[in-house]
Amino acid sequence: MDRAYTSIDIPELPRVKSGKVREVFDLGDHCLFVATDRISAFDCVLPTGIPNKGHVLNLMSAFWFQHLADVVPNHCVSVRFGDLPAALQEYRGMLRGRTMIVKKAKILPIECIVRGYLIGSGWKDYQATGTIGGIPLRPGYRLADRLDEPLFTPSTKAEVGHDQNITYEQVADLIGAELARRVRDVSIELYRRAAVWAAERGIIIADTKFEFGLINGELHLVDEVLTPDSSRFWPADLYEPGRHPPSFDKQYVRDYLESLPWNKTPPAPELPAEVVERTRVKYIEAFQRITGQALSRAIAAT
Numbered sequence: 219m220d221r222a223y224t225s226i227d228i229p230e231l232p233r234v235k236s237g238k239v240r241e242v243f244d245l246g247d248h249c250l251f252v253a254t255d256r257i258s259a260f261d262c263v264l265p266t267g268i269p270n271k272g273h274v275l276n277l278m279s280a281f282w283f284q285h286l287a288d289v290v291p292n293h294c295v296s297v298r299f300g301d302l303p304a305a306l307q308e309y310r311g312m313l314r315g316r317t318m319i320v321k322k323a324k325i326l327p328i329e330c331i332v333r334g335y336l337i338g339s340g341w342k343d344y345q346a347t348g349t350i351g352g353i354p355l356r357p358g359y360r361l362a363d364r365l366d367e368p369l370f371t372p373s374t375k376a377e378v379g380h381d382q383n384i385t386y387e388q389v390a391d392l393i394g395a396e397l398a399r400r401v402r403d404v405s406i407e408l409y410r411r412a413a414v415w416a417a418e419r420g421i422i423i424a425d426t427k428f429e430f431g432l433i434n435g436e437l438h439l440v441d442e443v444l445t446p447d448s449s450r451f452w453p454a455d456l457y458e459p460g461r462h463p464p465s466f467d468k469q470y471v472r473d474y475l476e477s478l479p480w481n482k483t484p485p486a487p488e489l490p491a492e493v494v495e496r497t498r499v500k501y502i503e504a505f506q507r508i509t510g511q512a513l514s515r516a517i518a519a520t
Contacts, residue, residue, distance in 0.1 A: 222255040222267030222494075223312055230305045238263055239275065239447065245303070248295060251276070251318040253442075257497070259472050260482040266489035270513060272316040274501045275445045277516045280318065281509045282443040286411060290404045292439040293431065295319040297520050315517035323431030323440050328389055329373045329381055330401055332409040335424040336363050337450065337462075339383075340371065351383045360460045362424075368409050370402045375429075400437055401430055412444050419507045421466070422457055424450035446504050466504035470497050 231243035231250065238258045243250040253272035257264050276297065283294040295301075299314045306313065333340050333350065336359050340350045348355060351371040359365075372389050373381040390398040405428050413423045426449035429441040442448050451466035474493045480486070489497075502513050509516065 220269045222269040223272065223316070224254055224256050224265075224267040226252045226254050226312065228252075228306065228309065230303070239272070240442075245319065247322070248319050249322055250302070251320055252313065253316045253318075257468055257471060259468060259475055259486070262482065262484050262486040264471070264486045264489060266494060268494055268497050268501065270498055271501050273513060273517055274505045275442055275447055276316045276318055277513070277520070278445050278505050278508060279442045282412065283439070285415070286408055286439070286443070289407050289411060290430075290437060290439050291433075292443075293320040293323050293433065295321060299520050315520050317520075320440070321433050321438070323433045323438055325375075325429065325431040325440065326393055326397075326401065327375055328384070328392065328401070329375055330405040330428040330430060331371045331373060331425065332405050332428070333369045333371055333425040334365055334409060334413055335422070335450075336361065336365060337424050340369075340425070352385050362457070362461065362463055363459045368406050368413075370405055397437070404430075404437065404439075408439070408443075416451070416508060417454065419510075420454045421504070421507055422452040422454050422463075424452055424463075426450075444508075446501050451504050466500045468497060470500065 226241045228243055231245065233241065234244050234249060235242040239254055239256050241252045241254060243252065253276040255267035255269055255271045257268050257271060280294060280297045283292040296319045297317065299310060299317065301319060302317065336344055341361055343350050344355055344359060348357065350369055353369055353371070370386065371383065372386065373383050375381060386398065386402065408428060409423070409426060416423050423444065426444055428439060428443065431438050431440045446467040452463040457463050471489065471493060474489070475487070478487060505513055
């Protein structure tokens with residue numbers, strides 16, 4: 219098994235931001251995204267990394283950026299290690315396959331969530347109010363049912379803690395009516411296109427979230443796209459409405475943590491080797507099904 223990189227330091231570059239998973243460095247005209255192997259649950263970053271998780275997130279995002287480029291432009295410039303500054307070549311073992319050179323963008327202050335199935339907080343909302351994010355739904359849905367139409371259910375972007383659901387009208391107030399319509403329509407089209415592609419490969423995309431930014435005034439898709447961290451991926455052959463489907467994301471980690479006497483506040487507990495390996499396998503399987511590539515070959519091609 220490859221080593222898990224939970225910390226990425228590049229003294230040659232100024233660090234712009236350190237997120238739950240990604241480190242962002244300044245490249246002058248561009249930024250450098252580096253996907254670590256960190257994993258979070260219940261808003262806590264765990265001390266144990268998942269080997270190859272950063273590779274999966276980075277290269278799956280690169281795949282989707284290319285596959286969906288005709289829907290909306292994106293900020294991805296290159297994932298080729300050889301395109302990095304010469305001073306970074308010594309970090310090849312740490313960085314290869316987990317870096318993305320991106321255009322700088324003015325990030326919109328919303329998370330663009332699209333739901334195709336009734337699960338998670340959407341299911342809880344529906345049970346309590348018959349709505350999702352204020353959008354009325356017909357009665358009779360079961361847990362994990364496919365929605366009649368994909369729903370755009372935006373939220374705020376919280377630096378710490380939980381994002382807060384907001385209405386489409388609040389989005390329009392934040393970014394303007396015209397841009398709000400564009401973001402909503404593009405988000406739903408991206409989801410529809412991706413859902414068809416994944417379904418042909420035995421994966422249901424239950425829901426996902428997108429982020430957008432403006433580059434020279436034009437809307438661009440940014441951050442990560444349709445990964446197991448930003449989406450719910452279900453194996454189609456095990457899907458059954460009325461039950462919680464198994465998934466290709468970090469639900470296995472959440473389930474393990476739920477079995478512990480832990481109060482979901484830092485410090486988070488270490489993960490045992492079995493949980494780490496099973497989670498790693500799920501991420502890699504999702505990547506290989508979606509892209510049709512072996513992860514090792516995809517890394518080697520960068």
